[in-house]
Amino acid sequence: MLLSEQQMVDVLTDVEIMEGIIAYKKNANQKIAYLKNIGYDTLFAHYGITDSIFEENLMYYNEMHPYTLERVMDSVVSRLAKMKNQ
Numbered sequence: 001m002l003l004s005e006q007q008m009v010d011v012l013t014d015v016e017i018m019e020g021i022i023a024y025k026k027n028a029n030q031k032i033a034y035l036k037n038i039g040y041d042t043l044f045a046h047y048g049i050t051d052s053i054f055e056e057n058l059m060y061y062n063e064m065h066p067y068t069l070e071r072v073m074d075s076v077v078s079r080l081a082k083m084k085n086q
Helices: 005-027 033-046 051-064 066-085
Strands: none
Touching: 005 033, 005 051, 005 066, 033 051, 051 066
């Protein structure tokens, strides 16, 4: 299953948010294994994918379309900045 550029932006934005939550919880000395498992399972289920589909897409874009992945990551950063400012 190949995710479109826009789908990759959506998923990666949520992955970055999840990583931020995990980092916050880790710094607050909270156990994160459960949060990590449930969080990613829920996130990927929301998009109708699995962690392996996500990884395959990330590798595909990185190896076959690095400029597209760069554009995707730029969009993710822009979206996160807008969210932060709101």
